[in-house]
Amino acid sequence: MAYNSDTQITFRPAVETDMPALTAILNAAITGTTSTGYLEPVTLEDRLPWWDSHLDPRYPILAAEHAGEVIGYASLSPWSPYPVYRDTVESSLFLAPSAQGRGLGTALMRELLAEAKRLGHHVVLSRIWSQNAASLAMCRKCGYELIGTQREVGLRNGAREDCVLLQIILKDYVVSETI
Numbered sequence: 687m688a689y690n691s692d693t694q695i696t697f698r699p700a701v702e703t704d705m706p707a708l709t710a711i712l713n714a715a716i717t718g719t720t721s722t723g724y725l726e727p728v729t730l731e732d733r734l735p736w737w738d739s740h741l742d743p744r745y746p747i748l749a750a751e752h753a754g755e756v757i758g759y760a761s762l763s764p765w766s767p768y769p770v771y772r773d774t775v776e777s778s779l780f781l782a783p784s785a786q787g788r789g790l791g792t793a794l795m796r797e798l799l800a801e802a803k804r805l806g807h808h809v810v811l812s813r814i815w816s817q818n819a820a821s822l823a824m825c826r827k828c829g830y831e832l833i834g835t836q837r838e839v840g841l842r843n844g845a846r847e848d849c850v851l852l853q854i855i856l857k858d859y860v861v862s863e864t865i
């Protein structure tokens with residue numbers, strides 16, 4: 687099933703009872719890919735500070751739901767605690783393995799960018815490990831521009847990893863009618 691506007695997938699604000707599903711999706715990415723900053727699976731308790739930090743409506747979590755099941759999520763987080771960065775946010779997006787590669791990530795990211803614009807944010811940044819071709823392609827497709835590569839900032843399984851920084855300035859972002 688390819689994702690399109692007719693697919694029975696809804697995007698909605700996450701609620702606290704989604705946390706087990708959101709944690710399971712993150713853990714699938716931690717154990718099955720090198721797309722996260724974690725080296726070991728996390729517990730629900732580990733993730734509660736993250737949930738609490740998104741109770742502020744300026745930093746939403748969106749859930750993608752299909753047939754009553756959460757199959758992905760995306761979030762906006764503060765980029766920096768310094769007040770000068772107050773309208774700059776960082777995006778994050780994870781899909782369950784079975785939901786990947788069918789256009790859902792692109793659609794959910796576009797919804798997240800539309801929400802960021804509605805909330806009055808100015809810049810959305812994304813940090814992506816350089817080997818994560820799917821995430822880089824998804825962000826470029828959604829209009830993120832490449833800022834540069836932070837070389838050797840990560841250390842995973844004994845190997846140094848580069849992190850790619852991308853950004854989008856929301857005043858230039860055209861919200862599609864057909865997300």
Ligand SMILES: CC(C)(COP(=O)(O)OP(=O)(O)OC[C@H]1O[C@@H](n2cnc3c(N)ncnc32)[C@H](O)[C@@H]1OP(=O)(O)O)[C@@H](O)C(=O)NCCC(=O)NCCS
Pocket residue numbers: 715719721722779780781782785786787788789790791792793813814815818819820821823824827
């Ligand atoms: C990264 C992720 C969010 C992308 O969502 P997705 O629904 O799988 O991606 P889409 O189907 O929307 O594809 C977006 C683009 O990426 C390309 N793409 C998808 N998978 C790819 C892969 N493995 N390698 C290279 N390009 C890929 C697609 O071809 C598409 O470009 P196109 O339409 O021009 O062909 C999703 O795969 C995922 O959750 N992965 C695991 C967690 C993760 O990496 N999260 C991001 C952390 S920065």
